[in-house]
Amino acid sequence: MPSVERYITEATIEVFATMIFLDITPGAPIIGKDDTLDANLTSMIGLAGDLKGVLAVHCPAETAKGITGAMLGMDVEELDEDVKDAIGEIANMVAGGLKVALAADDIHTELAIPTTILGTAVRTSGQSGIARFIIPFTTSAGAFGIELQYALH
Numbered sequence: 579m580p581s582v583e584r585y586i587t588e589a590t591i592e593v594f595a596t597m598i599f600l601d602i603t604p605g606a607p608i609i610g611k612d613d614t615l616d617a618n619l620t621s622m623i624g625l626a627g628d629l630k631g632v633l634a635v636h637c638p639a640e641t642a643k644g645i646t647g648a649m650l651g652m653d654v655e656e657l658d659e660d661v662k663d664a665i666g667e668i669a670n671m672v673a674g675g676l677k678v679a680l681a682a683d684d685i686h687t688e689l690a691i692p693t694t695i696l697g698t699a700v701r702t703s704g705q706s707g708i709a710r711f712i713i714p715f716t717t718s719a720g721a722f723g724i725e726l727q728y729a730l731h
Contacts, residue, residue, distance in 0.1 A: 582676065583607045586633075586724055587713055589675025593668060594717070598649045605714035617723070618642065618698060619657060621669040624690035629680060631708060631728030635669045637720075644719025657696055666692035672724060685730070 587604045594602045617636035625631050637645065643654040646664040654661060669692045677687045712725040 582629075582680075582726060582728065583711055583713060585676050585679035586672060586726060589672045589679065590713070590715060590724055592675060593671045597671065598645060598668075600645065600648045600717045600719060602715045602717045605716070608712045608714065610710055619661065619665055619694065619696055621662070621666040621692050621694045623666075623669045623673045623692045625673065625676075625687050625728065626690070627687045628685045629687045629728050629730050631726060633669060633673045633676065634725040634727075635665055635672070635722065636712075636725060637665060637722040641717070641720030641722050645717070645722070648719060662694040662696070666694050676726075 591602060591604070594600050616638055618639040619642045620634050620636050622632050622634040625633060639657055642657065642661050642665055645668070646661045647654040649664050649668075650660060670689070673689050677689060680687050708727050708729045710725070710727045712723045714721060714723050
């Protein structure tokens with residue numbers, strides 16, 4: 579069984595180091611909880627193939643604006659299209675890092691196009707019997723989480 583938690587942590591650290599230029603600190607994975615997250619913006623990307631499921635980036639509004647500002651090199655005042663696009667691109671890049679790591683384990687995964695949701699107290703849930711975890715991260719822009727709900731076939 580591959581270490582998908584480690585793969586996601588490593589991919590997220592690499593994305594932030596090379597594309598966003600913010601230091602991030604991962605927390606311990608939160609395994610199996612179906613809980614409401616403190617997020618105003620969630621970008622999700624579907625996964626198909628040997629690993630099926632969804633990867634999601636959950637951010638409070640201030641964190642999403644701070645990350646976007648760091649990524650684009652400008653001040654961001656509101657949750658606009660730039661923010662939705664930036665967090666969607668982070669979901670895409672982290673999922674791409676996961677796909678590459680899984681391919682080294684001969685696990686083939688395809689990625690869908692990211693979808694972004696704005697709201698409060700976002701709650702995600704999947705089918706029963708799937709694995710689920712959230713890795714919390716902290717940055718100077720605030721805290722966010724990367725969630726993976728998946729089944730490996």
